[in-house]
Amino acid sequence: MRATAVRRTALVAAAASLTLLATACSGSDSDAKGDGDASGSKDTASTQxxxxxxxxxxxLEKVLLEQGDVTGHKINKTGPEDIPPPGSVSVDKKECEPFGFAFYGVKRGTPVGNAGRQVVEVPTKDESATPEDALAGALDMTSTLVTLASYEADGAAKSLAELRESAAKCSAGGFTLSHEGTDMKVTKLTEEKVTGGEETLAWRVQTGEGDEAVPFKLVSTRQGSTVATFFSLNFAKTGAEADFDLPTAVIDAQVKKLG
Structure with a gap:
C-alpha cells in the first residue's frame, strides 16, 4: 500500500500514520496501551x-468498532507500534503539547482504560481504469486511527477542554512535533464542523507548506466518561490546497457503539 507514486516528502510528513496503514493490512491483534500527563479547562468540565x-x-474493547461495523472499511486492533509511548513525542511549544499528543495518539491525563482500532477505507476497483488511474484510486482512501480513553469524574470533559484551548493557542504560528528523530512542522490548524456525541471537536491539520504540505484530520468526541479520538490521513492528498472528507461514517459508527 505504500506506493512509490506518493511524494517522498509526503511520506516523511506522514510518518506517524504509515504504520497505521501497514498494520491494518496485516491484521494486528494487540491491544493499545498508553499514558500521558495533562490537565484541562474547568469551564467545559463544569457543563458536564x-x-x-x-x-x-x-x-472499552467491547464498545470499540469491529469488522463489519462500517461498510467498505477494514478494521483491526491496534498494536504497540501504532501508538507512541509516553515520552517518545515532544512538542517545541508547551501550550501545543495537548494537540500534538492527540495528533500522535499519545494518551493524555490518567485514563482508567484505553484501547484502539485502525480503520482503513477499502478502495473501489474500476476494471476499466488505466494502470495510472488504478494506482491513483488505490491511494485515494482514508485511513483512521481510532482511540478510546475513559476517565473518572470530569476527566473526559477536561480532556476536550484542554484540546480546544491548545488548538486556539497554536492555530497561528504553528509548532513542531518530534518523534524518534523525525520532526514534523504543523503549519496550519483549521476548525471544522462535525456532529456526534455529547461534545465534538474537529480540525484540518496541515503539515509542511506549498506542494510539500500534507493534510490530516483530527476529531475528538466525548460520550459520557469516554473520549474517542479519530486521526485520519488520505495518501492521495498532498499540497496546501488538498483536502479530504472527515471520516463521518467511522465517527458515527463509533459514537453509536458508545451509546
Missing amino acids: PAAAKALTSAE
Whole structure:
C-alpha cells in the first residue's frame, strides 16, 4: 500500500500514520496501551452532567468498532507500534503539547482504560481504469486511527477542554512535533464542523507548506466518561490546497457503539 507514486516528502510528513496503514493490512491483534500527563479547562468540565462510570480497557474493547461495523472499511486492533509511548513525542511549544499528543495518539491525563482500532477505507476497483488511474484510486482512501480513553469524574470533559484551548493557542504560528528523530512542522490548524456525541471537536491539520504540505484530520468526541479520538490521513492528498472528507461514517459508527 505504500506506493512509490506518493511524494517522498509526503511520506516523511506522514510518518506517524504509515504504520497505521501497514498494520491494518496485516491484521494486528494487540491491544493499545498508553499514558500521558495533562490537565484541562474547568469551564467545559463544569457543563458536564453527573459523571458516567469510567470504563476499563476490557470494557472499552467491547464498545470499540469491529469488522463489519462500517461498510467498505477494514478494521483491526491496534498494536504497540501504532501508538507512541509516553515520552517518545515532544512538542517545541508547551501550550501545543495537548494537540500534538492527540495528533500522535499519545494518551493524555490518567485514563482508567484505553484501547484502539485502525480503520482503513477499502478502495473501489474500476476494471476499466488505466494502470495510472488504478494506482491513483488505490491511494485515494482514508485511513483512521481510532482511540478510546475513559476517565473518572470530569476527566473526559477536561480532556476536550484542554484540546480546544491548545488548538486556539497554536492555530497561528504553528509548532513542531518530534518523534524518534523525525520532526514534523504543523503549519496550519483549521476548525471544522462535525456532529456526534455529547461534545465534538474537529480540525484540518496541515503539515509542511506549498506542494510539500500534507493534510490530516483530527476529531475528538466525548460520550459520557469516554473520549474517542479519530486521526485520519488520505495518501492521495498532498499540497496546501488538498483536502479530504472527515471520516463521518467511522465517527458515527463509533459514537453509536458508545451509546
